[in-house]
Amino acid sequence: MKNNHSYNKYLAGRKDWDTTARVRNCNETYDLNLLNRTFDGNTTWHLPSYSGILNHSELHNIRNLDKKFIMGTQLLEFVIKTTKFEIEYVNKIASKIALGELNLSIPQDMKLDALKIYTDEGYHAYFSQKIANQIIDYYGIEDDLTSYTNKYFSYLDGILYGENASTNNLAMLACVIVSESMIVNDIASEMKEIVYEPIKLMFKNHMIDEAFHGKYFLTLFGVIWDQLDDSHRIIFANCICEFITIFGKPRTDIYYYSLGKLGFEEKNIRKMIDEIYNTNEWKIDRVKSKMGQILSALELNQAFNYSAINEKFSSRNYI
Ligand SMILES: [Fe+2]
C-alpha cells in the first residue's frame, strides 16, 4: 500500500480516541435555558459577523432583535442540516465500511473504527437536534423549514445518485471524505462567532470528535486511491470536486426564510445574497481554505497529473 506511512500515522494518532470521545466522556445535557434568559441588544448568542448577509447596507439599520433572528435561524439551519447529514450520509458510509460492503480492501482497524464514528455521529445528531428544538421553541417557529434545509440535500443527492449506479458507493465515499475533512474548519469558523457558552460547548465537543474523523477519512482517501484504476480515480476525484463546490458554498438558503419573515421580498433577498456572496472571496478563496486538507491529499497522490482531473479543478479555480 503506497499510503502505508499515512496509515501508520493514523494508527498512532488515534490512541486517545476512546478516552476523548464526547459521547463516552461528557455529561453535558445541552440544555440552553434560552426561554429563561434575556438577550438584549448587547448580549446575543453570536457576533454580528456570523451572518455575512448582515454586511449588506440594506440591513445595517434593522433592529438588533431582527439581526438576532437572522443569526439564530442561521444557527438553526446549521444544526438541522448537521442532524440529517450525520445519520443519513456519514453513518450510511460508516456502516458499509464496518460491514465490509464496499468492495474495497479496508484494514480491520479502520473497519472497527468506522463503528466509533457511527456512535459519535449518532450522538452529534442527538445534541444538534436538541439544540435545534430549543431554538425552534425560543422563536416559536411553527413553519416547516424543510423546504429551506432540504435544497442542499437535493444537490448532494443529484451527484450521489445521478451517476452510474455502479459508482454510487464511490460517490458516497467522496461526499463523506470531503465533508469530514473540512468539518473541523467549518465548526471552528462557526464557533468563533458564537458567544453563548452552552452553544459554544456543543461546537467544541463536536470539534473534538471531528478531529479524529477528519484524520480517519483522509487516511481512508489514501487507502481507496491506491486500489482504484485510472478510470475510477477520475470518477472519484471528479465527485470530490463537485462536493467541494457544494460544501464550500456559503449557506444562504435560510435567508429566504428569515428575511422573508422580516418582510423582505424574495426578489430583494436574492439581490442582497448575490451582492454579498457572488464574489471570488466567497466562491473561491474561502472554499480553498476550508478544503485545504483534501486538496493537499489529492496533490500528494498526484491526482492532478490526470488531465481530466486537473481540468475540472482548474476550471473552478481550486488549483
Ligand atoms: Fe459529527
Ligand SMILES: [Fe+2]
Ligand atoms: Fe464526523
